[in-house]
Amino acid sequence: MAANPAFSALFDRDGATLVDLTHPMRPGMPVWPTHPPFCQEVAESYERGDVALNHALCLSEHSGTHFDAPLHFIRGGRSIDRMPPERFFGRMAVIDARDAAPCEAIGTERIAAFEAGHGPIEAGDAVFFHFGWDRFWDDPAPQDRFLRDWPGLSGAAAALLVQRGARIVGSDCLSIDRFGSTDFPAHNRLLGADILIGENFANLGRLPAFADLVTLPLPIVGGSGAPLRAFAILRPASNPHPRTQA
Template sequence: MEKKRWIDITQPLTNDMAHWPGDTPFRFELGVTKEQSGSVNIGEIRTSLHMGTHADAPFHFDGTGRKLHELDVNTYIGRARVIDVTAHPSLGRSELEDYDLEGVERLLLKSSETNNPLVFPETFIELLPDIGPYLRELGIFLLGIDVPSVDRTDSKELPTHHSLGDNGIHIVENLMLADVEPGDYDFIALPLAIHGADGSPVRAVIKKA
């Protein structure tokens, strides 16, 4: 029997990757080289916490929301279902009602047939605010998506972030799902333990359940 292997669905963090307009781009460099120290290379990074594949803490969009270190790590480990929503330019309750989501706790939306980390998408799927209450009704507490945000790029009110947050739905953005078949998977996407943070890059992996 072929052994099931973990599949990496993380955007690699590279110095030439695209970033949210106006946000701090990712930058890695050697702060100290082995030649300078006599023993080791020491790298350093500068980045927004929302670069690449990342988790949003409620504090990201709610000044009184929980910060990263206050979230349960178990939220980001467990069974997840990937569904293909590439046919939908927008997605809300009425569209999701056509999918079998019985027993699902973590839902990953494959919304794009391509996902190029080097190019910030001009347009991407619009998630409607009525998605939050519906996911809560179903018992879903984590939503992952393969685009930079659950809200539109030009949104200042962030209605879908708030809808999800108000209904206890945790958010993971910028997954790499273009080559992933719909179905059930074991899922790990652990944020870094950054005290007081509004979000964190994650290393997201899945394995066929």
Template structure:
């Protein structure tokens, strides 16, 4: 897939939206994970020939994918995921009206399909809870790190029956805050469906777009930070299923 093909699908006025949070030492992280760390190794100010930084982080830092290995012993690491998985149509479901800790039901997904069209096999499905509004200001991080909504077991089973390849959201986890059985992680990852977390700016993309994601090929990695971009026609209308067939 190249830019010429994407422009053929979306027109010369193709819009690209970066769905990735920038990595800084201030970003929120899962309570048991290390903070993102960036240290100067070489610096022009110190008279070095080049600029170079040391990075320290979890595989699940910032906008990232969970690989099946994250919850399934012996399953595929992020480096073993087929490259085609990282490119394809994305459905964005607006779920900003969810209450804290609410588990998204099948009814909400069916309502999206009734309004915008069915989710197809091979789609990525991202839920826009609006949680990224708590990401940037450290004063809001306690809100980002608690009470987020997620997916119910029934919603996960419905999406699996649709044959999706990726499920994700703009929250710290795809399972509701306080979940002890982790239905999203256990069901989806067991089926080889990648989970995406901490996405940004989902409110800036239409119901359907083309998702481009590039995680790092960490050998045996349980996940990876990634760069995620949505592509769509500037008028917000996407016909990726037909144009890219």
């Protein structure tokens, strides 16, 4: 297929590349234990004599790579369709936290160390934590490794990112709060500050400390969140030495 001229105009001119941060959606993929599984059933097919192929889907608002909107934990918070579109685009910081212990709630020192080495997190940044947990996504069912013992953020770390003015905070784990949390401090602090939470992201290990993020969530009316397609844009000046995936 010939190259898309519009794509070339946007990216090829400065040597930019795209990294897909989205897990493909398929039956049997990991889901939060109380959420419905992702189901894809044939509604029309050529084999049945239909003129087109069509699937019926059943899924949670929090299926696969997705955003949590403030309404997910905050009564009266904004639903995903009411989030301003400019929140979905902009600079992202990627904090390497692959050495976090299972079930650890990482603290503010992780953020301070990142800023000391790479520069400050600025108001309007998206901040993602690369725990390396996406390597367990495709483990055979019932995905015990992905669905157990993941690390997350402490309430203090979430509060610091609120102070920094982050627009999105996310990770490659099932939840931004650590496995076993019952009070969900990161969810409550971030969503309470009208900050989107990104969960189940993929390929964060292919990104440098800073990149550009493009996300396209579904505008579900009244939705507590939405599945999305997410990409990072890597430009040569910002990507001299991308980290090796765990």
